[in-house]
Amino acid sequence: MALESQTDVSTLTATQQSVRAQRHVLLTLSRVWAWVFLIALIVFFSLSVSITSEGDVNFLTLRNSQNILIAITPVLLMGLGQTFVIIAGGIDLSVGWVMGLSSVISALLARDLVARGIDPTPAIFLAFAGGIAASGMVGLINGLIIARLKVPPFIVTLGVSFIVRGVALLFSGGQTVAGLPTQLRDFGNESLLYWVGGGANQLHFLRRPEVTGEQLRALDRILGWPVVITAIVVAIAIFLLHKTQFGRHTYAIGGNKEAALRAGVPVDRHTILLYVMSAVTAGIAGLLHSARFSGGSPTAGDPLLLGSIAAVVIGGVSLFGGVGQISGTVIGALIIAVLQTGLVMLGVEAFWQFIVVGSVVILAVLIDQSRDLIIGRAES
Amino acid sequence: MEPVLSLRNILKRFGGLTAVKHVNLDIFPGEVVGLVGDNGAGKSTLIKCVSGVYHPDEGEIQFMGQTMAFSKPIDARRVGIETIYQDLALAPNLNISANIFMGREAKRRYFGGLIKTLDEEKMLSESRRVIDSLDIRLPNFGAQIDKLSGGQRQAVAIARAVYWNARLMIMDEPTNNLGVPEQRKVLDLIRKLRESGVPVILISHTLPDVFAVTDRIVVMHRGHKVAEKQTAQTDSQTVVEYMVGARSDVRAD
Ligand SMILES: Nc1ncnc2c1ncn2[C@@H]1O[C@H](COP(=O)(O)OP(=O)(O)OP(=O)(O)O)[C@@H](O)[C@H]1O
Ligand SMILES: [Mg+2]
Numbered sequence: 001m002a003l004e005s006q007t008d009v010s011t012l013t014a015t016q017q018s019v020r021a022q023r024h025v026l027l028t029l030s031r032v033w034a035w036v037f038l039i040a041l042i043v044f045f046s047l048s049v050s051i052t053s054e055g056d057v058n059f060l061t062l063r064n065s066q067n068i069l070i071a072i073t074p075v076l077l078m079g080l081g082q083t084f085v086i087i088a089g090g091i092d093l094s095v096g097w098v099m100g101l102s103s104v105i106s107a108l109l110a111r112d113l114v115a116r117g118i119d120p121t122p123a124i125f126l127a128f129a130g131g132i133a134a135s136g137m138v139g140l141i142n143g144l145i146i147a148r149l150k151v152p153p154f155i156v157t158l159g160v161s162f163i164v165r166g167v168a169l170l171f172s173g174g175q176t177v178a179g180l181p182t183q184l185r186d187f188g189n190e191s192l193l194y195w196v197g198g199g200a201n202q203l204h205f206l207r208r209p210e211v212t213g214e215q216l217r218a219l220d221r222i223l224g225w226p227v228v229i230t231a232i233v234v235a236i237a238i239f240l241l242h243k244t245q246f247g248r249h250t251y252a253i254g255g256n257k258e259a260a261l262r263a264g265v266p267v268d269r270h271t272i273l274l275y276v277m278s279a280v281t282a283g284i285a286g287l288l289h290s291a292r293f294s295g296g297s298p299t300a301g302d303p304l305l306l307g308s309i310a311a312v313v314i315g316g317v318s319l320f321g322g323v324g325q326i327s328g329t330v331i332g333a334l335i336i337a338v339l340q341t342g343l344v345m346l347g348v349e350a351f352w353q354f355i356v357v358g359s360v361v362i363l364a365v366l367i368d369q370s371r372d373l374i375i376g377r378a379e380s
Numbered sequence: 381m382e383p384v385l386s387l388r389n390i391l392k393r394f395g396g397l398t399a400v401k402h403v404n405l406d407i408f409p410g411e412v413v414g415l416v417g418d419n420g421a422g423k424s425t426l427i428k429c430v431s432g433v434y435h436p437d438e439g440e441i442q443f444m445g446q447t448m449a450f451s452k453p454i455d456a457r458r459v460g461i462e463t464i465y466q467d468l469a470l471a472p473n474l475n476i477s478a479n480i481f482m483g484r485e486a487k488r489r490y491f492g493g494l495i496k497t498l499d500e501e502k503m504l505s506e507s508r509r510v511i512d513s514l515d516i517r518l519p520n521f522g523a524q525i526d527k528l529s530g531g532q533r534q535a536v537a538i539a540r541a542v543y544w545n546a547r548l549m550i551m552d553e554p555t556n557n558l559g560v561p562e563q564r565k566v567l568d569l570i571r572k573l574r575e576s577g578v579p580v581i582l583i584s585h586t587l588p589d590v591f592a593v594t595d596r597i598v599v600m601h602r603g604h605k606v607a608e609k610q611t612a613q614t615d616s617q618t619v620v621e622y623m624v625g626a627r628s629d630v631r632a633d
Contacts, residue, residue: 247498249483256471262465263483322471
């Protein structure tokens with residue numbers, strides 16, 4: 001009798017243990033799924049691209065990886081500021097047109113300052129400062145209305161988005177601002193490292209090697225300046241969000257604003273700062289756009305707004321606030337870029353990108369919700 | 381003995397509604413005072429005036445002999461008035477030590493204070509110290525608040541107040557939504573606070589709890605303070621009569 005009940009207990013614990021182990025695996029998977037998904041995508045595209053092209057085209061090349069990194073910079077930059085705002089329980093719909101405004105202002109300043117005889121390098125610095133200042137002003141307006149007048153962020157940033165759109169189009173006359181100094185284009189298109197392939201196999205640091213013909217075609221730019229700048233902003237964002245009081249307060253406000261207020265968190269000031277930050281990261285994206293395309297485009301950011309929010313959501317930031325990480329947003333942006341590039345290389349009609357990205361957004365949220373379910377079960 | 385807190389003629393209006401009407405109240409060191417009354421009697425409003433959430437329209441608040449004018453809750457906390465709210469003032473997405481230090485995070489300084497980072501180790505060890513000193517048992521110290529039970533959350537809120545050297549503790553229905561063992565635990569914590577000399581104002585609808593831990597009971601009815609009794613010299617029948625307005629020691633105006 002006693003022996004029997006003992007066996008019972010041990011089988012029970014064995015099943016319990018296996019359930020617990022399964023749950024543990026599920027939970028870990030749901031936490032790291034974005035990484036797994038990203039790697040799976042890269043593997044999938046590497047294989048399928050070379051198979052469908054019968055070995056002519058490779059997905060996993062140095063050049064392609066650099067193209068992807070360059071392509072994500074504006075989306076990621078907007079997503080970084082957005083990550084802070086959303087974790088604090090807000091949303092910033094104005095960043096798309098802020099990017100356009102910053103692109104236009106910086107381009108106009110660069111063009112006109114050089115035309116007035118100022119040296120290109122200081123002119124470009126002033127132009128960048130102007131673009132950032134204009135963006136910061138927009139963020140300040142967002143923040144002030146949201147924090148002081150208690151209007152919901154969705155409404156405020158939607159309204160401000162239209163206003164900024166009008167302002168950017170007025171400043172630019174509705175056209176791309178052209179005639180910029182060549183130094184600006186160099187900044188947007190040159191890089192930290194250069195690799196001359198095709199047999200020569202040389203690595204150059206900071207200075208583009210003088211190459212022509214066949215070698216020029218084999219020249220790869222590694223870590224273009226836009227990528228380097230974005231990486232620096234990512235590092236600052238990680239530090240701010242995860243290591244400082246500023247970051248802690250961001251989470252506290254998103255978790256329970258009333259509690260944060262009562263605990264002495266300067267909620268209004270913090271909220272204003274968050275919207276300024278969000279606008280400034282979008283502003284940086286605008287500057288980089290002017291530099292890369294050697295033109296100030298008012299409409300540069302508008303198509304990227306929803307992509308940046310999608311990156312944030314895929315990265316696991318909850319729109320209810322309080323939850324999320326910078327690394328998530330980086331992965332989210334990478335997933336979108338890899339998907340888009342990969343589908344193009346597979347020769348899939350471009351419109352399919354939207355369908356796929358949209359499905360991934362919904363999938364991401366479903367996985368995050370199922371994690372709560374798993375944890376909930378683990379508790380009971 | 382000098383009162384720790386002395387309220388003189390406090391009046392608070394919300395538009396046309398007067399939620400608190402000319403209330404006087406003294407709280408002395410080391411005593412637990414129960415504040416009871418029906419729903420909407422004005423209990424929460426009165427204590428929110430003390431904790432800096434509201435500014436009274438009339439009257440005077442004296443704390444440790446000084447006249448106070450709080451414009452924000454943090455002003456009240458700075459002088460040592462800690463409040464455990466009816467609606468818990470914790471961030472559910474943060475862990476225990478982050479909540480204990482919320483708004484007053486410990487920081488490490490680098491480059492002469494140019495760069496400051498969170499001092500997680502210090503916050504963690506200090507939180508552990510205060511939680512242990514209160515005999516609170518928590519399963520997993522790194523847990524987020526929303527993974528804790530109601531009683532454990534209440535304990536964290538109390539630990540936070542104790543850590544920041546509360547000189548007056550206000551608790552607005554701290555045993556709300558708690559199981560019986562957890563209610564006991566909170567009552568034990570209140571007794572501990574009294575032993576350490578910290579006076580407590582306890583708002584509760586659970587009269588047995590109020591009778592179990594308080595030294596004095598103050599009853600409010602429709603914004604008035606209608607009774608003030610030594611707990612040992614009254615009973616719940618009498619208190620209920622005051623609560624429903626069947627008895628009153630003040631004339632209504
Ligand atoms: N912020 C506010 N704005 C307007 N009216 C309010 C506000 N807060 C409280 N009141 C009103 O003031 C009165 C007193 O409310 P209060 O919350 O102080 O009651 P209470 O005694 O704490 O009740 P309960 O036991 O239900 O918590 C009620 O009539 C309430 O509706
Ligand atoms: Mg109340």
